[in-house]
Amino acid sequence: MREVNCHDEKIHLCGNIQSFGYLFIFEDDKCVGVSENCAVIMGAASSTVLGMTVEAVLDHVAPSFGLRGDKIEQAVSQSLFARFVERVTIHQKDYFLSLYRYDGKIYLEIEDCTPQAVKTTKLYYYAKHLEDQREGKSCWQALTELIKDIIHFDRVMIYRFMEDNSGQVIAESRSEELESLLNYRYPEFDIPAQARELYRIFHARHTADVDERAIPIMGKAAENFDLTRCSLRALSPMHLQYLKNAGVKASASFSIIVDNELWGLVACQHREPMHVDLSQRHLCTLLTQYAVNRYLADFQKEQVRLHKSLSQLEHSLKSDLLVKRDLYDVLENYANRIMEVMNGQGLIIKRDRAIMTVGEVPDRKILKKIDEEIGTKEFFVTDRFKCTGFGDDVEIFPGVLRISILPVTNWYLYVFRKERLIEEVWAGKPEKVMQIDAEKKIAFPSPRTSFEAWKKITKGKSEKWRPSELAFIENMTHIIQQSIAQRGGEIDKLNRELVRSNNALDTFGYTLTHDLKNPLTTIQLTAQMLLYKKDVSREFLEKSMKNILEGTQLMNDMMDKVYQMSKVNHVDFVFEPINPRSKILNIVENCKQQYQVSHLEFNMGETLQVMGERTLIYQLFLNLIGNAIKYSSKKENPKVSINSFRDGDTVRYDVKDNGIGIDLKESDRIFEIFGRMSNTEGYEGSGIGLSIVKQIANKLKATLHVESELGVGTTFSVTFNNVPVAI
Structure with missing residues (x-):
């Protein structure tokens, strides 16, 4: 029996649209596809539209609409926007008309307008609301409040994709009578891979009524019409059933794109049918991108702050490594600070047989087991290390980081993290239920029927190591290795410094020898005169003594200055x-x-x-x-x-x-x-x-x-x- 998975379904080639709009598809300026309901606005059978040109269809649908001839080609070829959009009146009713090129074809979409017009004058206040983060409110929480105010749905959530492609609700605005889903987890298969890819390409999707009949597209076979960028595309029957099982009649979603990747979704749910028109969707998409920019700006600020803090520690460590002779002693002095930066519960510095520990660490037997399993790897890190063969009373440290301070030596630094029991609340038990089609002999996944809170406790793991922590420990190791390498060249440097010092002393010695001759000669002549001259007068004696004192003071000053110069040089x-x-x-x-x-x-x-x-x-x-x-x-x-x-x-x-x-x-x-x-x-x-x-x-x-x-x-x-x- 063949198994058909969700990701095998080609949801972009479904061949159906939703009932709130009308679709025309043109190839080589001839209509090759038209939604079955187009007779409502064309005033003629949908089959008669096939083969018509874009201009002819526009003449029938909106005669007063001014887009004709070359302007049509300009509209779908312009690089500034992905599509041309105008508000038009057809049979005394307002619609949004969209025209765009995709997959070598021209698509014309016409969809209903809601009576509630979007007020663009509110844009400034919407932006200010996203920037206002008082009382710890995140930009994501602010975004859910704004979108709920714009589309009036019962629930608006920020659904973030995790590393394993499962999702978690990180912000929420809801009607008071609804139970909160904040922090609830959702399994990966709730949003299959091809759906995530469509969300990455096309950033706004919605379903007005899950019970409304899908409208088929007439013309070529369904697989010939790629509806990836079609706002009217119908949802797959499996996803519609999923929404029904969750008690949802209308839904909308806006992609959160970070670095061209799908970071998450603004997921909106309503208990009654509700159409979100194009102007509302465009505004929600704009505000979502604004929130992304705000999130990235805040993230960058935090990264700069963290980088500055780590750089200060690295600079201080580098200074001490260069000044102090015993590197092992320096690391011991910094052990507590390193452990704090790494958010560890324990740290070990091991050199040969010497072991220095800080905080809570495994005993020597377990450390030996860890070394045996890691082997000769210079850098090893995990958040789920299993150390088997020991009793239940042994402290578990699934978070293990070991880095070789000096490769080719038995000198390592370890950081440990204890087990962190994580209680996760899932929206229903995350298990895939398969249904069997006996005739086709295939098994396919059934939409989940239960969304009741299901708790899961994760054991045997520690908190994950962050990239900034791993970068810091690697930088610190490089600093130590550079210090050791620098000391390897210290002897040569000292020799060069000694030569330079000797040259400087030669210069000072020559200068002193030359310039001290004058005061020394003066002192010598004065002393000789005092020694041999008899009956010297008081006045002559005072003058002679003054000359001697001035000469000795001058010599003393000069030698002091030379000493100062030597200090400045060295x-x-x-x-x-x-x-x-x-x-x-x-x-x-x-x-x-x-x-x-x-x-x-x-x-x-x-x-x-x-x-x-x-x-x-x-x-x-x-x-x-x-x-x-x-x-x-x-x-x-x-x-x-x-x-x-x-x-x-x-x-x-x-x-x-x-x-x-x-x-x-x-x-x-x-x-x-x-x-x-x-x-x-x-x-x-x-x-x-x-x-x-x-x-x-x-x-x-x-x-x-x-x-x-x-x-x-x-x-x-x-x-x-x-x-x-x-x-």
């Missing part, structure tokens, strides 16, 4: 958003006292945030502002100003003074270590401040620019790159 810094305003004000006050410039005129504009390290930012402004105040301190009216400006993703700070200025002919020496300009005599300093500024700017990936005029003043500009607008 320290790695973590950048963060900084507004230097408070630092600048503090520096200005200290420098006014240091250089005794109480009458300084200081102006500061807006201070924008920059990306940097706090110590470096302080040193940078300390040297720039210190120089500005120092070299303008002997002016009658010393002035210093600081301003910041944004240009795209850069922020520029200008430190301007009216001091002695710089001869830009010597610009190649401005940032040299100990390189003092020729006009700085009479001002204290060792010439290392701007060298430090240059080194700091390099560390901050900032650029320096100098504008100056001798005797007029100097402006130092520092431009910070890659500064986000909102930090």
Whole structure:
């Protein structure tokens, strides 16, 4: 006996339409198919319509309708819309006329209009209602309320397809006397595969009256007329019986399409016959798509929030892995946070014989069994792991994830989830009942007769692992592997750093040897004179001692600055958003006292945030502002100003003074270590401040620019790159 399944039925080739409309099908501009009821609007037998042109049929049906000749071809060929639709009057009654091309043919549909006209002026309020998600109301719940208000059905549900193609009601609006079906599950065979495919292609379907006789199409054989995109297509007898068994007289459905896939349906049911006309269906389809866009926007926001949270954890983990030597110790410190992100009840880090556990985990015997069944797989994940051969009192962990931290080593990370008992309420027992046709010797599925709540408890499974969780654990493993690989190159890096450090020390050593000769010579000559000269005067003694003190102080300052330079060269810094305003004000006050410039005129504009390290930012402004105040301190009216400006993703700070200025002919020496300009005599300093500024700017990936005029003043500009607008 041959078995015929629901998905074998060619429902798009049914050869029948519903009674609320009329259908004409044209091929090569001749009518090849017409619904049997067309005599009502044609005023002639339906058989006489066969062979007529589209224009001739329009002349008979709607003489006042202006679509004729080339305009007909334009109407069915336009790319902006799938079909041409107009409201027309036939025999003093309003109809919707639709004209479209499909499968090499032209289809003309005429259907009844309902007295309740759709008010397009309400579109704005409909959209606002979908956006209003107060009190935890989802866009799907809002959509059911709107569609119920538009078509006035007893029940409007959002039916979401699950991974196994079964469905679940996730939102519902209904008449008060009806029992709620919210969260009810429906089996896959309730909506067979070919029906789902039609829903994916054509987004609005409805049945006005399940008891109304279907109207046959005259002309060619039924299988020659593909009614996939026909709004009037009759439902299959099996589906009509299904609706009758459910106590439904009229139904409507609107496809929820996400990423070109059928995500779900807006399923509408009414206990009495009810026609939903074309304008109502179009409005419901539009609002359904609007709800999809709202859902996707909310989903994307949640994904961005989750990604940001996971990225912060990954960044923190990466930083610790690079700084701390013991990777195993780092993972132990992060174990609880990893388990929380993975929504696990337990976690194990296993390296050779060492095992570290967090939360609730299987014992070692079960862990060994898990390892034996997983084998050498580097990444394994399941929500239904079965561990047989142990007693009933053993804790069940069907959710198992194991990932190899280092391939070729016995170093693994496990995350476990406990069994989650799930009670599902189904609209009737999800079982397919077959009927036998003895004559044809076939067995075919019978429409379900029972829709009473049937409870099913699912055991042996954990909550499913989400894609974001799996992506996080894989990223975390890659970070660990990258850290280990990076450490593999640390020796070479340290060697290169040592060479660079030695070169820098050579430079410092040469500079010290050369520039310390002057203060050392001064100290030596002064000491010799004091040693050998007899009867020195008090005045000469004081002058000599002052020379010695100044020389030693100069040497001490220079060595301090060299030490500062060595720190700037060798320290790695973590950048963060900084507004230097408070630092600048503090520096200005200290420098006014240091250089005794109480009458300084200081102006500061807006201070924008920059990306940097706090110590470096302080040193940078300390040297720039210190120089500005120092070299303008002997002016009658010393002035210093600081301003910041944004240009795209850069922020520029200008430190301007009216001091002695710089001869830009010597610009190649401005940032040299100990390189003092020729006009700085009479001002204290060792010439290392701007060298430090240059080194700091390099560390901050900032650029320096100098504008100056001798005797007029100097402006130092520092431009910070890659500064986000909102930090």
